[in-house]
Amino acid sequence: MDFSSRLIENAVNEFAKLPGVGRKTALRFVLYLLKQDAREVARFSDTFLKMKNELKYCKCCHNISDSDLCEICANQKRDHSLVCVVEDIRDVMAIENTHQYNGIYHILGGIISPMDGIGPDDLTIQPLIEKVKHGRVKEVIMALSTTMEGDTTNFYLYKKLSEFNVSVSTIARGIAIGDELEYADEVTLGRSIVNRTPYEKQLPA
């Protein structure tokens, strides 16, 4: 694409860096911004700078937070002996939305992925181990995605945590509620039979 202005080209290039945004979509965003008044654009632009500069990470769970300790970690009504390990804040939001979990979280900031150059040292694995070593953690629940990278990270963490007196579990894998058996993939269906749940433990859907 050939732009009539260097300023437009720069703006399109910046938008096109966002995940899933191509140059055509980026141009659409740029034209939208151009139609807004200057104050609106200033606010748009300011918001991200402010977020980047002022945002803090909870020193306990590494969640994004406006203060040193996030709301979840600061809440003494939650069970601090139960830690759920997730990849990023989107997973925290998803789990919180279920209203089924009362423990705290630990945000890894990613998963081990040698292909992307992400090793254990790039994640908050050491703080998790410290937390388990010194803290009052009784159980660690791994809630990572079921990809090769997720499984690798699960295994790595399990090895590291098995030195301590803490039980490690993963979230249940099985047939999603509402799914039909005949369309389920074999691996999931196989696992759901092996890891069957006693009927009396069943929660209403």
Add this chain to the structure above:
Amino acid sequence: MDFSSRLIENAVNEFAKLPGVGRKTALRFVLYLLKQDAREVARFSDTFLKMKNELKYCKCCHNISDSDLCEICANQKRDHSLVCVVEDIRDVMAIENTHQYNGIYHILGGIISPMDGIGPDDLTIQPLIEKVKHGRVKEVIMALSTTMEGDTTNFYLYKKLSEFNVSVSTIARGIAIGDELEYADEVTLGRSIVNRTPYEKQLPA
């Protein structure tokens, strides 16, 4: 969605204002920005502010430009007696990419759309009329979209321009090259028969 931080929430809201971006996509953008270093985010944020503040509009065709006169209008090799009327700069880019047009443009900045509160006075229709009245324009080509709003704008412009000694045409509507006749819609196929092109005028596909 419930965010653990007001800063994140503001950033998500700003991104979600962009056309076609929902709150989930906006959150993905925000998490991407958070992973970049502060300098990168500063540049991202700066670019849009700079674009909005420094961008000029060509005083001849209202195209976006870095100077008072855009490259196309400043180019004396182009035919200044031929004006193509388009909705926005994306259309200019699309037509320029065909390498079939050697005239100049006039960017309306939108089309007449009472539903969105856009009337003739919100567009650059008056400057177009002035250009035709005083200038050396011989032909005006309308290249607007074939929606109800596009047709309304075409008709409005045609009425306004018919007072002057200028020929007004619209771009050809017909079966796209590569399309099969049996799948073409009736209106397009009908028009393509009525407005058939003499064989000797046919350009190679």
